[in-house]
Amino acid sequence: MLLGLLLGACRDADKASGTALFVTIDFPTTLFIDQLVVSGSVGESGIGPYVLPGEPGRLLTNGETFRILLPPVENETPAEVSIEGLHEGTRVAQGSSSVQVRKGYEVELTVRMESAPPVDPNFCVDCPSGCCMNGYCTTSTFQTCGTGGISCTSCNPATADACSQGGFCACGPNPACDPIASDRCDKGRCRCGTKDACPSGLQCVGGQCQCTPSSCSGCCDGNTCVPGNQRDRCGTGGQGCRNCGFLQCRAGGVCG
Known part of the structure; x- marks a missing residue:
């Protein structure tokens, strides 16, 4: 799916190249919109986001x-366009509209945007199997790990080797390694040097x-934490x- 022209496209059906949507935005000027986020669908194909x-x-x-x-589609294929209006990166308006596509022709579509509450960039609704990045539901991967619409986390390859199905960075079947107790995740196990991760109270320093x-x-007490x-x-x-x-040893570890 390609965005044919940037803002300011001129309506000229004779020069339209293939099947297209010619979109006009309609909104109150009091919203002070400086960017648009365009998404949608045509048939089973997605549009954007752009x-x-x-x-x-x-x-x-x-x-x-x-x-x-x-892309090439059959006549009367339904298309829907959703637009969010941004002001300095914050959503201030939203709207959507639908139309039936004509194969080989350009179809006009007007999207009316109304005032909308700002998006919480750290949580996305209706995102059960993905995470939220900049207000958008994103597929859970090693670089964007999380489920349930929470804020995405980029897993650290030094402490993890996968993003689990539960949406947390993991080393093998266990959570990501504690960087205090280990120096790497190696083949699904947290390690300190040539040995397993350090027990509670100890730090992995130089292996x-x-x-x-x-x-x-x-x-x-020597190399033991008490x-x-x-x-x-x-x-x-x-x-x-x-x-x-x-x-006596008093509160705060002070003799007195």
């Missing part, structure tokens, strides 16, 4: 036109599991444990 113009440069005027060149401030909320609330192992924030001697 963005006109590619970059906003001026406010559009009521009555502007454009042409959509269609080795270590107790660090990034991995341990208590204190580090709660840090004991007299002989007192501390917090992944720092080295302290021995309080005859003092």
